[in-house]
Amino acid sequence: xxxxxxxxxxxxxxxxxxxxxxxxxxxxxxxxxxxxxxxxxxxxxxxxxxxxxxxxxxxxxxxxxxxxxxxxxxxxxxxxxxxxxxxxxxxxxxxxxxxxxxxxxxxxxxxxxxxxxxxxxxxxxxxxxxxxxxxxxxxxxxxxxxxxxxxxxxxxxxxxxxxxxxxxxxxxxxxxxxxxxxxxxxxxxxxxxxxxxxxxxxxxxxxxxxxxxxxxxxxxxxxxxxxxxxxxxxxxxxxxxxxxxxxxxxxxxxxxxxxxxxxxxxxxxxxxxx
Numbered sequence: 001x002x003x004x005x006x007x008x009x010x011x012x013x014x015x016x017x018x019x020x021x022x023x024x025x026x027x028x029x030x031x032x033x034x035x036x037x038x039x040x041x042x043x044x045x046x047x048x049x050x051x052x053x054x055x056x057x058x059x060x061x062x063x064x065x066x067x068x069x070x071x072x073x074x075x076x077x078x079x080x081x082x083x084x085x086x087x088x089x090x091x092x093x094x095x096x097x098x099x100x101x102x103x104x105x106x107x108x109x110x111x112x113x114x115x116x117x118x119x120x121x122x123x124x125x126x127x128x129x130x131x132x133x134x135x136x137x138x139x140x141x142x143x144x145x146x147x148x149x150x151x152x153x154x155x156x157x158x159x160x161x162x163x164x165x166x167x168x169x170x171x172x173x174x175x176x177x178x179x180x181x182x183x184x185x186x187x188x189x190x191x192x193x194x195x196x197x198x199x200x201x202x203x204x205x206x207x208x209x210x211x212x213x214x215x216x217x218x219x220x221x222x223x224x225x226x227x228x229x230x231x232x233x234x235x236x237x238x239x240x241x242x243x244x245x246x247x248x249x250x251x252x253x254x255x256x257x258x259x260x261x262x263x264x265x266x267x268x269x270x271x272x273x274x
Contacts, residue, residue, distance in 0.1 A: 001062060006093070008086045011135070014074035016086040018093065021058045021068040022101050034098065036107035036271050037067040039090055039144065043114025043151075043236065046075050046083070046167035050236065052244040053113040053150075060239065064264050067103050069094060073119065079170040080182070081131045087123045088132050088142040095141070107271040109146035111263075114206060114236060115164040117152025118184065120144075121214075127187035140191075146270055148263055149197040151235055154210035156183040161206045188217035194224040196266045198259050205235035226266050230256045 001023055008016035023035060038061050042053035049072050058068035071090050073083040091108070098105040112120025122128045124147040129139040153164045156179040165182070166173045180186060195218055199211040208229065218225035233253040238244035240256040 008071070008073070008089050010074040010078055010082040011085055012074070012078050012082050014078045014082060016074050016083075017072040018090050019054075019058075019070040019072065020101065021062050021070075022103075023062060023065070023067060034102050034104040035065060035067050036109070036267065037069065037094060037101075037103045038148075038267075039087075039094065039108065039110045040068060040070045041073070041087065041110065041112040041116035041120045042070070043112070043116040044075065045161070045164045046115045047163075048075055049073065049116070050113065050238075052236070052238040052246065053116065056239060056244050057111070057113075060260050061264075066267075067101060076167040077170065079172070080168050080178070081128070081135070083119050083168075084122050084128050084131060085135055085137070087119055088128075088135075088137045091123070091142040091144060092137070104271075106145060108144050109148055109267060110144040111148040111150070112152060113150045113238070115153050115161070115168075117149040118154065118164060118168075118182075120147060120149065121152060121154065121184045122182065125184060125187040125192050126189055127182060127184055143191070143193065145193055146267060147193050147195045148267075149195065149211070149214070150259070151199050151203055151206055151237070152197065152210060152214070153206055154184045154214050156180070159207045159209045159213075161210075185213040185217040188214070188221045188223055190221060190223070192218070192221065192223045194270055196226045196263055198228040198230065198256070198262070200230045200233035200235075200237070200253075200256065202232050203235045226262075228259060228262055
């Protein structure tokens with residue numbers, strides 16, 4: 001496996017980082033093989049990027065034959081649209097270097113956790129299209145082929161995770177027009193790629209209604225969506241295993257540990273013709 005890092009500069013002078021985990025193709029296999037890939041966007045309330053939702057997730061997908069990339073995007077005091085532009089630049093780089101990194105450019109999924117789910121959905125829906133165009137990106141060229149979300153921040157309405165939007169918007173946190181622009185459920189349309197989402201019913205940080213709003217918006221727009229709601233577990237569970245638990249065994253939830261397999265099965269069906 002080839003591991004590498006590349007800086008992703010923020011428009012405000014901050015620095016993000018794209019970390020790549022690319023499976024080396026051996027002559028015994030096929031030097032020309034181009035694998036599907038996943039761009040992983042950890043959560044952290046736009047205040048940090050969680051280690052538990054980074055490398056352990058990447059290695060899970062590498063173990064299933066995917067090339068994986070982790071975006072460590074700029075967080076507060078950086079504000080919108082710095083992280084969105086870094087996500088778009090990451091997609092641009094992955095597709096631009098698809099031959100070098102052995103990536104199938106038509107089979108790239110983005111996987112976002114919590115606030116990273118908001119960023120992933122911002123990139124994948126029409127929510128960020130105007131901003132991307134203003135900064136020289138073609139939204140159609142930076143949009144992933146699949147959107148995967150784990151306990152995502154979706155709405156800026158009454159059931160919002162307010163801290164995420166406060167960090168994302170900074171001094172503009174009370175700008176209702178901007179909040180509406182960044183409320184993902186308002187921007188699901190026919191251009192949104194197929195969606196996979198999971199959440200726990202007992203999430204006490206980002207209410208499950210965020211995912212329910214997303215599901216309804218996908219249904220209304222005719223966007224394919226697979227959703228899994230698990231009966232127990234708090235927020236930020238990552239893999240739900242000892243490897244990604246924090247604070248002891250109380251954060252290990254066997255009921256959610258199946259989600260990577262469900263996601264991989266979904267991706268396999270989606271990308272089988274790619």
